[in-house]
Amino acid sequence: MHHQVPRLIALASVLLAATAAAQDAPPNTSVGDTHDGHLVGGAELPRSGPGFHWETNRGNPGARYGATTLVDALQAAAASVLAAHPGSDLAIHDIALRDGGPIRGHGSHRSGRDVDIAYYARTPDGAPMNPTRSIWFVSGGRERGAPAATGATFHAERTFAFLRALLTDRTIRVSHVFMAPHLQRLVLAAGGRDAAVPDLRRVLRRPRGRRVDPHADHFHVRIHCPPSDTRFCED
Numbered sequence: 001m002h003h004q005v006p007r008l009i010a011l012a013s014v015l016l017a018a019t020a021a022a023q024d025a026p027p028n029t030s031v032g033d034t035h036d037g038h039l040v041g042g043a044e045l046p047r048s049g050p051g052f053h054w055e056t057n058r059g060n061p062g063a064r065y066g067a068t069t070l071v072d073a074l075q076a077a078a079a080s081v082l083a084a085h086p087g088s089d090l091a092i093h094d095i096a097l098r099d100g101g102p103i104r105g106h107g108s109h110r111s112g113r114d115v116d117i118a119y120y121a122r123t124p125d126g127a128p129m130n131p132t133r134s135i136w137f138v139s140g141g142r143e144r145g146a147p148a149a150t151g152a153t154f155h156a157e158r159t160f161a162f163l164r165a166l167l168t169d170r171t172i173r174v175s176h177v178f179m180a181p182h183l184q185r186l187v188l189a190a191g192g193r194d195a196a197v198p199d200l201r202r203v204l205r206r207p208r209g210r211r212v213d214p215h216a217d218h219f220h221v222r223i224h225c226p227p228s229d230t231r232f233c234e235d
């Protein structure tokens with residue numbers, strides 16, 4: 001019995017600290033870490049804007065909230081791809097719920113620093129294509145099930161251009177990009193000798209384990225804690 005008391009005291013102080021942190025958090029803050037944190041005063045991604053639209057990929061109609069820096073950077077990156085590739089309309093998927101916290105279909109996405117994004121695609125004759133749903137790409141960037149379906153292929157150049165825009169955005173620091181290995185290869189090849197390629201290589205992660213989402217129909221970007229949030233945010 002006695003040996004449990006220190007543990008209870010420790011637990012109580014952790015809970016008190018967490019409560020205090022939530023109460024003191026400034027108006028826009030990513031609190032805690034990506035797997036058990038939450039979001040205070042998150043920025044709302046519009047349903048659509050230049051070069052993008054938002055749609056949930058896990059049945060979460062409210063998952064359009066994130067750290068302000070992330071939400072702004074996503075819009076800037078989509079606009080830059082649109083400028084270089086007219087007609088682009090990227091499907092941005094779940095970020096976090098308005099207050100963050102647990103969210104259906106995701107292990108993380110709790111503190112506004114994670115976002116799922118559909119891959120850019122092209123038509124069988126190579127033109128940019130904006131699919132109305134995420135497309136699952138297999139080896140070589142072909143659509144799973146093609147040619148029965150749309151015949152779309154993976155658009156590595158636009159996917160690289162979008163990631164390059166995020167990696168060179170000084171307002172955020174990308175920490176992880178989860179992507180299927182066969183698609184990583186295509187994106188890195190599309191980057192060629194671009195100065196952002198080594199940075200991309202550093203943050204690319206391959207999903208591991210049988211139960212893990214293979215990220216063949218979308219990629220997942222995570223950012224480091226915004227510098228203004230380091231008091232509450234945990235990397």
Ligand SMILES: [Zn+2]
Pocket residue numbers: 106109114115116219220
């Ligand atoms: Zn995700």
